[in-house]
Amino acid sequence: SFELTQPPSVSMSPGQTARITCSGDALPKQYAYWYQQKPGQAPVLVIYKDSERPSGIPERISGSTSGTTVTLTISGVQAEDEADYYCQSSDNSGTYNFGGGTKLTVL
C-alpha cells in the first residue's frame, strides 16, 4: 500500500489564504482528489484529478501539484470553510487510500 501525509490542523483568520498539503511517493504517478467533510455529513468532492473543480465548488478553492506533494488552496477563507479536508489517491494495484485529514479552523 502507499501512504499520504497531511498536517493534522491548519488555522486561518477570515480572508486569509489556507494551504493544505498532502505528500506521498505515489502522487507524481497518480491523480489526487480532495474532499471536504463537515461534522455529521458525508464527504464532498472539492477537487479531482489534482486541480479540476466539480461544478458548484467555488473558484476560491483550487488544487495544485509539485512532485510528491499536492496542495489544496482556499483563498479568502470564510467561516463556512471550517471543516476536515482529506486528500485521496490510488495505485495501479486497485488500492485506494486517504490522507489522515486536516482540520481547518477559521479563527
Place this chain on the structure above:
Amino acid sequence: DVQLVESGGGLVQPGGSLRLSCAASGFTFSGFWMSWVRQAPGKGLEWVANIKQDGSDKYYVDSVKGRFTISRDNVQSSLYLQMNSLRVEDTAVYYCARLHGGGWAHWGQGTLVTVSS
C-alpha cells in the same frame, strides 16, 4: 439526481455478521464501479472495497480481506457488503459511494455499524 441510500447497520457482537445494502437511483448503476468507504468515530476516512461494473473484479483493503465481501445486483441497482467475523475495530459509519475516474463524487449518508459486546 444521483441518490445512494445505505441500510443494514446496527449493533453486533464481536465475531458476528452483518450485511449492508445501498440502493442507488438517478443514474445507470451498471455503468459505474462502486465502493464502500468507512469512518470510525472521530477518525479519518478509510477505503474498504471496490467492485467493477459487472462484478468481475473486486478489491479490498488488507484489514478486511477474507472477512468482507462486496457484491452488487445491477437489476435491482443495489450494492452490498457482507461483513463476517466482525471486530471492535470495524465500528464505523459505512458509506456507499460511486467511483468515477479515481475518486468519489457521490456518497450516501452512511450507516453506523457498532461492534461491541
